[in-house]
Every structure is written in structure tokens, then in C-alpha cells.
Amino acid sequence: MFREAASPPRADVVLRAVDITKWYGATQALKGVNFEVQRGKVTVLFGENGAGKSTLMKILAGVETPTGGHLELDGERIELRSPNQAVDHGISIIHQELNLCPNMSVRDNIFIGRERTGLFGTVDYRGERKVVQRLMERLEEDIDPSTLVADLRIGQQQIVEIARALATDARILIMDEPTSALSASEVEVLFKVIKDLTDNGVAIVYISHHLEEAIEISDHAVVFRDGELVATEDAANIDLSWVVGKMVGRAAEYDFRDAERDYGDVALSIRNLKVVDATGEGRLAVNDVSLEVRQGEIVCLYGLMGAGRTELVEALAGRGPIASGSVKLGGEDVAGTSITERIERGIGLVPEDRQRDGLVQSMSVGQNLSLSSLLEMTRSFLVSRFISGRREAGRIRDGISDVRVKTAGPGAAITSLSGGNQQKVVIGKMLLTGPKVLLLDEPTRGIDVGAKGEIFSLLFREARKGLAVLYVTSEIGEAITASHRIVVMSKGRVVREFDPRTASREEIMAASGESEVGIHPIGTPSE
Amino acid sequence: MSELSQAAVKATAPHALRKINTRALMVEGRALLALLLIVVVFSLLSPNFLSADNLIIMTRHVAMNAILAIGMLLVILNGGIDLSVGSIVGLSGVIAGMLLEGLEIKSLDLFVYPAVWVVIVVSLGVGTLAGWVNGVVVTRLKVAPFIATLGMLYVARGIALLITNGTPFSKLRGEEGLGNTGFLTFLKGAPLGLPMPVWAMILFAAVFAVVLSKSPFGRWLYATGGNERAAELSGVPVKKVKTRIYVLSGLCAAAVGLLLTADLSSATPAAGEFFELNAIAAVVIGGAALSGGRGTIRGTLIGAFVIGFLVDGLVLVGVSQFWQQIIKGAVIIIAVALDQLQQTLQKRRSAKAAFSPPKPSERVPAPV
Amino acid sequence: MSELSQAAVKATAPHALRKINTRALMVEGRALLALLLIVVVFSLLSPNFLSADNLIIMTRHVAMNAILAIGMLLVILNGGIDLSVGSIVGLSGVIAGMLLEGLEIKSLDLFVYPAVWVVIVVSLGVGTLAGWVNGVVVTRLKVAPFIATLGMLYVARGIALLITNGTPFSKLRGEEGLGNTGFLTFLKGAPLGLPMPVWAMILFAAVFAVVLSKSPFGRWLYATGGNERAAELSGVPVKKVKTRIYVLSGLCAAAVGLLLTADLSSATPAAGEFFELNAIAAVVIGGAALSGGRGTIRGTLIGAFVIGFLVDGLVLVGVSQFWQQIIKGAVIIIAVALDQLQQTLQKRRSAKAAFSPPKPSERVPAPV
Amino acid sequence: GSSGSDSASGSAASAAPASGGGSAGGTIAVITVDLANSYWQAEANTAKAEIEKAGYQATVNAHGADPDKQNQLLDTAISNKVKAVILDPAGADESVAAVQKATDAGIPVFLVNAEISQQGIAKSQIISNNAQGATIGAEAWVKAMGGKGKYVELFGNPTDNNAQVRSDGYAAVISAYPDLKKVGQETANWDRAQGKEKMEGLLAAHPDITGVIAGNDEMALGAIEALTDAKMIDKVKVLGFDGNADAVEAVRSGTMVATVLQPIVQGTTNAVTQAVEYLKSGKTGVADEKQSIDCVLITKENADKYTAPFVLEK
Numbered sequence A: 001m002f003r004e005a006a007s008p009p010r011a012d013v014v015l016r017a018v019d020i021t022k023w024y025g026a027t028q029a030l031k032g033v034n035f036e037v038q039r040g041k042v043t044v045l046f047g048e049n050g051a052g053k054s055t056l057m058k059i060l061a062g063v064e065t066p067t068g069g070h071l072e073l074d075g076e077r078i079e080l081r082s083p084n085q086a087v088d089h090g091i092s093i094i095h096q097e098l099n100l101c102p103n104m105s106v107r108d109n110i111f112i113g114r115e116r117t118g119l120f121g122t123v124d125y126r127g128e129r130k131v132v133q134r135l136m137e138r139l140e141e142d143i144d145p146s147t148l149v150a151d152l153r154i155g156q157q158q159i160v161e162i163a164r165a166l167a168t169d170a171r172i173l174i175m176d177e178p179t180s181a182l183s184a185s186e187v188e189v190l191f192k193v194i195k196d197l198t199d200n201g202v203a204i205v206y207i208s209h210h211l212e213e214a215i216e217i218s219d220h221a222v223v224f225r226d227g228e229l230v231a232t233e234d235a236a237n238i239d240l241s242w243v244v245g246k247m248v249g250r251a252a253e254y255d256f257r258d259a260e261r262d263y264g265d266v267a268l269s270i271r272n273l274k275v276v277d278a279t280g281e282g283r284l285a286v287n288d289v290s291l292e293v294r295q296g297e298i299v300c301l302y303g304l305m306g307a308g309r310t311e312l313v314e315a316l317a318g319r320g321p322i323a324s325g326s327v328k329l330g331g332e333d334v335a336g337t338s339i340t341e342r343i344e345r346g347i348g349l350v351p352e353d354r355q356r357d358g359l360v361q362s363m364s365v366g367q368n369l370s371l372s373s374l375l376e377m378t379r380s381f382l383v384s385r386f387i388s389g390r391r392e393a394g395r396i397r398d399g400i401s402d403v404r405v406k407t408a409g410p411g412a413a414i415t416s417l418s419g420g421n422q423q424k425v426v427i428g429k430m431l432l433t434g435p436k437v438l439l440l441d442e443p444t445r446g447i448d449v450g451a452k453g454e455i456f457s458l459l460f461r462e463a464r465k466g467l468a469v470l471y472v473t474s475e476i477g478e479a480i481t482a483s484h485r486i487v488v489m490s491k492g493r494v495v496r497e498f499d500p501r502t503a504s505r506e507e508i509m510a511a512s513g514e515s516e517v518g519i520h521p522i523g524t525p526s527e
Numbered sequence B, C: 001m002s003e004l005s006q007a008a009v010k011a012t013a014p015h016a017l018r019k020i021n022t023r024a025l026m027v028e029g030r031a032l033l034a035l036l037l038i039v040v041v042f043s044l045l046s047p048n049f050l051s052a053d054n055l056i057i058m059t060r061h062v063a064m065n066a067i068l069a070i071g072m073l074l075v076i077l078n079g080g081i082d083l084s085v086g087s088i089v090g091l092s093g094v095i096a097g098m099l100l101e102g103l104e105i106k107s108l109d110l111f112v113y114p115a116v117w118v119v120i121v122v123s124l125g126v127g128t129l130a131g132w133v134n135g136v137v138v139t140r141l142k143v144a145p146f147i148a149t150l151g152m153l154y155v156a157r158g159i160a161l162l163i164t165n166g167t168p169f170s171k172l173r174g175e176e177g178l179g180n181t182g183f184l185t186f187l188k189g190a191p192l193g194l195p196m197p198v199w200a201m202i203l204f205a206a207v208f209a210v211v212l213s214k215s216p217f218g219r220w221l222y223a224t225g226g227n228e229r230a231a232e233l234s235g236v237p238v239k240k241v242k243t244r245i246y247v248l249s250g251l252c253a254a255a256v257g258l259l260l261t262a263d264l265s266s267a268t269p270a271a272g273e274f275f276e277l278n279a280i281a282a283v284v285i286g287g288a289a290l291s292g293g294r295g296t297i298r299g300t301l302i303g304a305f306v307i308g309f310l311v312d313g314l315v316l317v318g319v320s321q322f323w324q325q326i327i328k329g330a331v332i333i334i335a336v337a338l339d340q341l342q343q344t345l346q347k348r349r350s351a352k353a354a355f356s357p358p359k360p361s362e363r364v365p366a367p368v
Numbered sequence D: 001g002s003s004g005s006d007s008a009s010g011s012a013a014s015a016a017p018a019s020g021g022g023s024a025g026g027t028i029a030v031i032t033v034d035l036a037n038s039y040w041q042a043e044a045n046t047a048k049a050e051i052e053k054a055g056y057q058a059t060v061n062a063h064g065a066d067p068d069k070q071n072q073l074l075d076t077a078i079s080n081k082v083k084a085v086i087l088d089p090a091g092a093d094e095s096v097a098a099v100q101k102a103t104d105a106g107i108p109v110f111l112v113n114a115e116i117s118q119q120g121i122a123k124s125q126i127i128s129n130n131a132q133g134a135t136i137g138a139e140a141w142v143k144a145m146g147g148k149g150k151y152v153e154l155f156g157n158p159t160d161n162n163a164q165v166r167s168d169g170y171a172a173v174i175s176a177y178p179d180l181k182k183v184g185q186e187t188a189n190w191d192r193a194q195g196k197e198k199m200e201g202l203l204a205a206h207p208d209i210t211g212v213i214a215g216n217d218e219m220a221l222g223a224i225e226a227l228t229d230a231k232m233i234d235k236v237k238v239l240g241f242d243g244n245a246d247a248v249e250a251v252r253s254g255t256m257v258a259t260v261l262q263p264i265v266q267g268t269t270n271a272v273t274q275a276v277e278y279l280k281s282g283k284t285g286v287a288d289e290k291q292s293i294d295c296v297l298i299t300k301e302n303a304d305k306y307t308a309p310f311v312l313e314k
């Protein structure tokens, strides 16, 4: 229908996808998509969760094979049966979900399957190591090539993914949300890298739900909706509202700062909290943090990667051991209580890494939703309590509609959902426990603007009912537009607090210890 | 597909129901298929195979393995494994034997003859205790289940041998005078023509089927098996669940120990050697994933029947001892391999189906 | 800790070096600790324990298990397990015995007496073939390794029994006239005073240590064990790697089969029963994770020595058979549990360190 | 002496059914211990041959000394409505219930090689006299030892009562010689590999021993391997039990002082004969249920009379 996508081949088109359709069982992920990648240009894909972006990228990278349609490289028809074939054609990809071997070093991860061999076909570790060091310099990260990936923060792991893709010297480089765990300064570096790649004629395909960021880097914008390519436009004539409009089909609510109102009494109070670093190098990941969150207040915890926000919220949830300090929940100390007890008392965490800590992949959407609040769905029968099918089904249905999960039904496998929808399920799970204090670590990571809107309006709605929210974010725009108070952490300490209505991006970033970053503030619709 | 989701299904849209039942069938279908095949083949080869008596006898043989397999299923659902069940069978049996023959208390030099119910409770207790130790070693000392239970395999067997000093206890009748009779008569009885082990199997199966599909504990078990970290953050008492399943597995083993002892009218320390292998095989043939999170009681029972009927059938038709082993091995592999085959076929079919326009029920709701 | 990153160490900054070595030590340290403990205790209990002769004998006992354990390590690194090694030991031994006693070709009714090297090659080949079947069943039929190799455990044993029809082959000397002598003299020899099995162990250990730490294959193996999907997406030929490790494990088992046959001067079909358990125990005591991706040859060797020295030591000091089992079980658990203990201590220490006044690096930037 | 008369009666009896054979028909189940062991191989093969000679079919199975498996095999035999069962029981106490069950089901059970702890259930129990065997074995060994020296014992599977019986039999004789000192004992579970490994351990602990008594030939052969490797074989006198082919070979070559032949072939033959007789006439034709057959000593002198596995010509 949108023929402009399949315009006659131009010289600078390297890769073209023609009439691609993809079925997963009964769900159609792609409905006849025509898509072009141009030499030396950055093509950015926009689209809600589940729009089909990753699916198309997987097809371009030979990970998935299309149900219909074909690919053309330099005008010639090609068949991609495996990732290796794609790499041989000069196509490489950074996957949306991390794909690393935690048991191996950074260097090993970067060269797995593409070993540089020396004499007698033995691996040339020195050579590889040099390459990695160069890559890390290029990405301005000081990660030692021989550190185990398991010891890296999720952000650093994403850097490794990027380095791996760069190591292949691809002509076409696909980046599916490469920055979801990166903070502004690293994004800045990445963009520099992308710039000189494109100058060398490399074609980039870029996907991100950080819209300003994406718009800034784009040469062409392509918008997906429900498996169809609904618009292509040159970067020159697009802006945030255009993108959002095309993606969602309506102007998405994007500013949640609500009228001044006085909050309830203190729901969560933290005093001189110290948490020891997981790596066991005797560092304090959280160093003497004191903080109060009141009922109905939404506090945003902003900071750079490694600021210790994850450790903080995990310690509050009962995951990490608290070294010292006190945590009071509605006046009573939660010291020494288990995660389970804390959830019962009304404090729960939506974790940073949904695949590892959020979802039970072997279970259905419904079962994931109800997992934390099973006990409220039981009826006592004879000796013990059993799950009431009706009650559970009811709660699940509410949960699904509350957080607007896009799914075939409560019985559907959780793995069949797109990243964003999976995240909504994790949040829904916690909300079903009826928390007094809700902790969220990067809750909008990998979530589209529409869903972001839904999630935040959800949080604000709950807040008005008295829920206290403390959430971690690395996205400055989000911090400003979706919080009552911004707490900036750096190197494990709370360094400053801001009122989002008065504070400016620059102030906040500076406080977080970020070097003056060059993302020229494309105003959010509100500005 | 788990019992769970079946429970969940009852509450979900009908199309989801259909979808999931086919899944359930996919997993257990092959086991059923194997079972049917075995029954057909052997009843053709031997007229006696399907005789009522023989069916009851074979079912009694199946029962013991089935009970072990049920306990094993719990452990495997959690992603663990329990190699010690065989030894626990031996140990609890020996304990029962020792108590029935009378306990000598040196210091007071008198003999104590506990009542039968005491004997049963105590030996069940011992098995449970051994299971608990497994659980603690796994959860607290963080030892891999395979190793923890491998250790227990040696320890429990060693203790059984120490107690008996190698020679079995055989005076299990008890004496009227001492009021400890009835152990054999009770456990060897056959109410309504079904031998005790069969009743025990039915009981265990029924109870645990309900526990797995209806109780929070069951759901937690599937969750920990699926993704332990996530389950923990969701407030599932992971450690408690883990410990409990080993305790339950120990209990099942102890029960089998008692039944076996009664069956042999003698408690030998060697009883139950290598039972664990058959139990594990039954669970996996029944469609459980050793990685955890997937498996059902029903499937496990079918698996147990597949193995039991196969072994007895081979003897019945007079296959040579050596071939029996080869065939058993082959069947175990094939029964599980069928799974893979089926799933590939399944995929193909659904892929084809996909080309027909999606039914309304399946169209994804438009974004709000 | 992977050999890889150890290899890496040599090339990294000193601080990284320290870091990684501590890890390596953490994993293998406890095994070493256990070994030292065993040596000390037994040499105190028996003067003969540390005698040169006894050390050599014990090392020969260790060697067989060590070779199996090396093959097992490969499989475990991949996250699999191989229960069939014991049966393959028996099978390859029997093949060798059969060939040495002479192959009767009915049709031509003549006897063929293959040369010794042929015998060795063929029986190694058979073991390797069995391993290959394991690999194919696991990779192509997607059967869980535990089940696939459990099946092979029965099948291989059954075949061995069929071939021998139960009675061992004992005329392994061969005859000058037939030119098939030397099997025993070669495999029972002790060049430089070290028995053949020990040499074999050294050879296998050396070769595979290099393969694991220096070859792409080694890295692929650790990768597939660590995160199979990631490895596949990075273009690692996952299936090929998987198949190959089972082949290699089969090869190791076959080698042990030959050594054992020579050792007993007779090939019995029952040879090698339950060897798999000791092999697995050795690997895990050596610090490998059954979940895959973690483990080293060095650790595995230490693990094998722990078990071997323990068993022989208990015999040497004359501990009762029953206690031997109990102690063996306990040691397996404890040796692995020490790991956990160490890590907790590690954490404690670092926690303490954390409260020492912050280093400059941690000082807070002055608020802007 | 006694062994001679026994084997005579045995051979006489075994001639009988051949004539009356064929008339009968039906299956007789043979349940032995372990077909991977030449001793029980001989037992099974003899039984099969004799049964078929008498005109019945035979099914052969092994319970591997596992009473539960034995139980199941007997159950299946019952389902199969076999005419009779020739059983080498898995343990004296553990087997009572199983035999009882078969008998209740109207299937006569004839025990060979080992006994069960109750009489009046099986039709006949034909046992090789382990105690007597141990005695003659020990006597020969003591003579070879010259009545003095240190020795060790390899003990069979402790859950098998024959292990104790033989050990006691040895002890009874040896106790009369104060200069014979037992310095060690290890369990090697009837197994050759374990026999060797344990022997090597014992050698390390007691390098000065001059004798080894083993509960069976497999363990003895393992010990001989160990001694040969240790170059001590000509200093140490080894005693075996069972009389399997390898052991007799060792006796011929002088590495084993003596082994005790269990007349398993003859015992099995008698069992089948009595079974066939019972099926015909309802009587075994033998006075008492428990019949013990004496074992025969095999030394260098009579070793070459050993013509077939477990058969010693007179």
C-alpha cells in the first residue's frame, strides 16, 4: 500500500527487503514489508512494541528466515540461512536482548566464532586482545579485555555487544536498541562512532525507543505499525510529534507533571544506607544514602551507569544484603526481612533485566502476572489453601487490561510477546500485589513511547491513590517529564535533588557527573 | 505443558484452552503412543500379557517405580535431580526391619518392640530426614543436586549396610504377645483386589496432581524451575520450595522402601539399588524437561507404565536377558526422541495453517 | 573459571592477573585443599601411604578414572552429561578380547587373528562410534544428554554381554605364530617406571589442556556451555561441537576399556560398571559446573586424585567396607561444599574492606 | 569320597528323563543370578540343555542378586503359567516370600546352588556344600602355606550369605594353626577388577604376606593379577572358590594353589531331573528336600580332568 517504500532502486541502496512477510505460528509479525538500507546513511526504525522491527532485523541478519518475500544485496537476490552467511555478506547485528557468554572474558565474547588463529591453528589471544583494546578506546570505555562478562554491569555488557558488532567490519550494521542500557555520555560516544562509520560508507540501521536520540542520529526515518511499514521520511522534515503520531496513530501523552498537591506521610524512609559492591572488590556500590519517599510521590533516581541505583533499589527490595543503615516502610523497620515478607508489607521491585530477573519464560502470560500475589487468590479447602481458578482468572484479566498487555490471551506463552509487552507484564505482576511502595529499575527500557505513556499514566494514577514510587532512569527527558522529584546519584551517593518543574537538563546531567553532553535538547512536546 | 496452565486455562478464553490442550497432548501424546505400542505388540506376542492377573501384577511392579518417579518429578520440575532415592528405599526398609525385629537397649539390656504404626512412621521419618539433608545441602551449602544426592546415595546405602551388617532382617511378622503384628498383613493386603502398592501409587498421584495444579506451592515449584532468579524476586520462597521437594522425594522413597520390604517379607540393605535410573527415565519419558519447569504427574505415570510394561513384557515373551537391556535402552531413547519429531511436525502444521487468514479470535487487539 | 581466561591472564595487566588467579584458586583451591587433607591424614594413619610403590599403584588407579573424567569434563563443559562411559569401557574391552582370541568367519570357516595395532584401533573405533551415536541422538534427535546416554548405557552393556555371551575372554596373550602378541606386554608395560595408564593419563591431559585453552574448538566449547544461543548467534557450529565432545568422551572410555582389559588380562562384559559416577564426581570436585561453561583439566585431575587417593587410603588403613561408602559420600559433598564456604568468606572479607575509609577514587564530586 | 557317590547318582538320574522326554511339553523357567558370570552361565546352560532334553521349553532369566527383580521374574513366570521353576535364589531370607508365592500359585520351585531359610516351600533345595568346600579348600591352602605366615582375605558381597559361610569355613580350619596370621580383609564383591584393586591396596599395607584366601575365583584371579604385577606371585599362595575355567587354568599354571569346584552342573542336572520327575509323578523321587552336594578340590594333580566348565571327570 505504501508504495513510496518500494521506490525504484537507487545507486546507493545496498540492501533491500522485498515484500517480506513473517508468521510466528498464528501471529503475523510482518505483513509484506518493503525496506531499503542506503550506503553511508543511518536508517532509523520507529515503531511500538511488537510492531515488527526486531523481526525484520533478524531476517536481514539471517537469524530468522522470512515466510514470504526475499532480500536483495546490491541488487542481487540473496538467501540468508545463518548469521554466518549474513556476516560473510558484510551484514552484522547488535541484538535487542544481550547475547553474551557470562562465563567468558570480554575478548572471548567478541571473537567467539570468528577466532583469529596463529600458528598450528591456535587462537591468537595477543592479537585479539589488541583489537579489543583498540575497540574499547574507540568506544572510550576502560574495560579490560580479560574481565569476565559476568562481572560487567548490564550497561558495560551492552558496550561489549557493540564492540563485537564493530569487530566484524561490516558494510551494513544493524543496531536493535544498542543504547537501552547506556547513559547519555556513552550514547554520545556511540554516535561519534556511527558518524565516522557512515563517513566510511557503512550503512547503519538503528532502532531505539529513545526518540530524541534516534531522531538526532537519523538520516532516514521509517515507521512501523502492526507489522506494516507505514511511513518513510527524510530526517530533515521529521520531529518528535511526527514520529509519535505515525507510530501510535495519535498524539501520545508525554508529560505527566500534575498540579501541585501535598503528599501523604512518609511511605519509605532510608537512613545512611550502605551496600557492598557485588564484585567483591570491597567497594561500596551504595554509599551512605538517605532518602524519603512520601505516599503519592513519584521520585526519579537519575544517574550514570554504575551510580549504584540498581544496588540501591535491589537492597530496598531485599535482594542485596544491606551493609548498614536502616530502611523503614511506613514507620516500621524492614531490616532482616526476606523479599517475600517485603512484598507482603507492600514494597516490590520491577527489576532492571526482565529476561534474567523479571520473567519465568516457561510460564504463560497469566501465570507470570499472578505469580507474586498467588496467596490472595487462594481459597482454603480441607487442610490447606488452593488457588481459586476464578479469582485468579479475574485478577489476571484486570492485570492485562490495567497495563494494556498486547497478547493473544492469558494462556499465551510469555516468550511470544515483544520486549515492551513483556516489560508491562513484569510491572503488572508487581501492581497486582497492591504495593505501598513500588520500586522500578529502568522501567521503560526498551519500551515504546505509547507504552511509556501508558505506564507512567498508570504510575501517576496509582500515585494519586497513595502509592509511593521510586524509579531508576538513565533518560533525562523522562526524569524531567515524569516525576515529582529527581534524585541524582553518582558513585553510590545522593549528590543532589531537583524539582523537575524548575530544573534544567544541563544542571541535572552536570550533577550526575556527566560531561557536557551534546544531545541538543529537542524539546519534548511539552516544551 | 504444565498441569498449571491447564488449571489456568479453565479460566481463559476457549481458544486458548484448545491451544494449550494440544500442547499437553504433544508432550504426553508420545508417551501414550509408546505405551499403546508396547501393549499392542506384547499382547500379540503373548496371550497372557493382557490377562487380568498379569495386568494387576505388572501394575504392582509399575507402582513402586511410579511412586519414586512422582517424588523425582518434583525434584526435576525444580531443575534438580535426586540420585539417592534408591539408597533411601534401602535405608527406610532396613529401619523398618530393625524396629520390627525389636530394638535392644544395651544400657537397660531390654528389647523394645514398637507398634507397627510407630515402625511405619519412624521409617517414613528417616527417609524424609535423608531427603531433608539433601535439601539443606543443596539450598544452604549450594551443592549441585547431582552431587549432593550422589553423596547421599553412598551415605544412605552405607548406613543401611552398617545397620544390617549385610544380613537382612526377616522376622517381620511380629508377635501377638509383643503387639507388633500386622506390618506384612497390612502392606501386603489387596483391598478390592488391588495390591497395596497400587493404592499407594493412586494416593500419591492424586495428592500431588492436586498440589501441583492447584496449590501455590505447585505454582512456585514450576516458577523456580522456570527461572529461579525471577521467582525469587517475585516473592517466591525459593529455598523453602527447594528444600521441601527433596523432603517429599525422600518421603516417596521411604514409602517404597516399606512396600518393598513387605513385598519381600524381608528387609535387605541392598534393596532399591539403581531404582533412581528407572524413576528418572519414567519422568523424562513422561515429558518432563530435566532443565526444570516442565512436567506433569499424568505424564510421569504414563512413563512409569511404559518402562514397567516393557520390562515385564520382554520377560513374558522370553526375550534373551541381553537383548532385554538393549531394547530397554533403545526404547527410552526413542520414546523421548518421538517428542522432538512431533514438535517439528507440529511446527510444520501450524506454519501451513498460518497462511490461512487468522481467525478473529487470534487477531491481536488494536493498540488503544 | 575457563582455561581460556587463564590463558588470557598471561597477557593481561597485573591487577587483572591477580583477580583472575584468585578466582582460579577459589575454584580449584578447595579441591587441592581436600587432596592435601587426604594425603596428610592417611600418611599419618599409614606409613605405607606415601611409599613410592603405593603412590605409583594409587596413581594407576587414579589414571583410569582421570581419563574418563577428562572425557566427561568436555561433555559437562557443554552442559551435558555422559552416563554411558562405563558401558563403553566394557564394550571396547570386550571387542579387543574378541579380536585377540580370533574372529571366526563362519562362511569361509576360517579364523582371523588381527594384529595388535588393528585390535587397538578397532576397539577405540567402536568406543568412538558409540560416542558418536550419543552425539547424534543429542544433537539431531534433541534428546536430553542424560537420557540419550542412559539409553546407551543399557545398549552398549547389552551388546558387550551378547558378544561375550557372559563369559570373559582371557586368552589375550596372542601367539607368536599368529603375530598378534604384545597387547598385554605393551599395555601392561611401565616405561620409566610409570605404568601405561599413567602415561595415557598424562597424554590425554596434556592434549586436551591444549585443545581447551588454545584451539578455537576449546573456546566454542566454553561458549556453548556458557550460553548456547549466544554462541549460535555468533556463528559457532554448536551442533558440530556437541557431537564432537561425545565422540571424544567415547574415545576416552574406549582407551580406558583397553587399559582395564590389559590390567586384568581378561575382557569381561561387566567391566566398567558405574565408572561414570566416579568420573562425574571427579569433574565436579575439580570445580566444574554441571550447568556447563566452567571447568578445567587441571581441576578435573585433582578431583580424580581426591577420589582415588581417598578410596585406596581407606583400604590401606583398613576402614570397614560400609564406612568406606559413607566416608566417600561425605567427602564428595564436603569437597564441593567447601567452594560455597570459601565464597562466603570472600564476601565477608570484601564487606569489611568496604568500611575502611573511602579511597580517593570513591570521593564524591563536589556538587555543582 | 562323598562327592563321587553324589555325582554317580546324579549321572544315573540325569539319564532317566531322556527316555521319558518329549511326552511332556510346556515351559520350565530358569532363573539364575548373573548371566555375565561363567559360573551362573554354566548353571543356566546346563538347566536349559537338560530341560530341552526332557522335552520342555526353557526360558532363562537372571535377577542379578536383586530380590525385587527375582520377585518380578517369578510373578511373570506365574503369569506365563510355566510348569515349574528352577531357581538360584537371591538371598536365603529375601527369597522365601517369592518362592512361597509361586508355590501358592501351584508352580513347583526347585532351588539350586543356594538355599532359602525355610523348608517345606520349595520342592527341593539342591545346595553345593559351601562349608565343606571351604574346609577342603582351606586344608589344601594351609598345607601349601606350610602352616604358617601372614595372609589376607578377599571377602565376597556381604549381602550374600555364601560370603560369610565360606569365610567361616576357612576360619574354622585356619584357626587350628596359630602361626597363620590374618593381617587384613577387604570386600571385593565377587568381582575381579575390585579383587585386583583391593589386593593392591592390601599389598601396600602388608608387603610381607605369603597367602591370600578369596571367597571366589574372580576375586582370586584379580589378586593373582595384582601379585603378578608386583612380582610376588611365586611367594604368595592364593586360594580360590568355584572352579571356573580361568581359575583352573591358573591352578594348572601354578599361580593358584587350589580352587574348590562347586558341582553346579551336576546340581542343576539333578534339579531338572527332579523337576521333570515331579511333573510326571508328583514326587521328586528324592527323599529329603534339602540335598547338599559336596564340592571337589581342584589342584595341579587333577586339574587336567577338568574337561568342560565346572565339569571334573573322575
Ligand SMILES: Nc1ncnc2c1ncn2[C@@H]1O[C@H](COP(=O)(O)OP(=O)(O)OP(=O)(O)O)[C@@H](O)[C@H]1O
Pocket (backbone or CB within 6 Å): A024, A025, A027, A028, A029, A047, A048, A049, A050, A051, A052, A053, A054, A055, A056, A096, A415, A416, A417, A418, A419, A420, A421, A446, A447, A448
Ligand atoms: N519467537 C516468536 N514467537 C512468536 N511470536 C513472536 C516471536 N518473536 C516475535 N513475535 C511477535 O512478532 C511481533 C513483532 O515482534 P518484534 O520483536 O519484531 O517487535 P518489536 O518491534 O521488535 O518490538 P520491541 O520494540 O518491543 O522490540 C510481536 O507481536 C511478537 O509477539
Ligand SMILES: Nc1ncnc2c1ncn2[C@@H]1O[C@H](COP(=O)(O)OP(=O)(O)OP(=O)(O)O)[C@@H](O)[C@H]1O
Pocket (backbone or CB within 6 Å): A150, A151, A152, A153, A154, A155, A181, A277, A278, A279, A285, A303, A304, A305, A306, A307, A308, A309, A310, A311, A352, A472, A474
Ligand atoms: N552484575 C554486576 N557485577 C558486578 N558488579 C556490579 C554488577 N552490577 C553492578 N555492579 C557494580 O555496582 C555499581 C552500580 O551498578 P549499576 O551500574 O547496576 O548501577 P546503576 O546505577 O543501576 O547503573 P545502571 O544504570 O547500569 O543500572 C557499579 O559500579 C558496578 O561496579
Ligand SMILES: [Mg+2]
Pocket (backbone or CB within 6 Å): A053, A054, A055, A096, A176, A419
Ligand atoms: Mg525489538
Ligand SMILES: [Mg+2]
Pocket (backbone or CB within 6 Å): A309, A310, A311, A352, A441, A472
Ligand atoms: Mg541499574
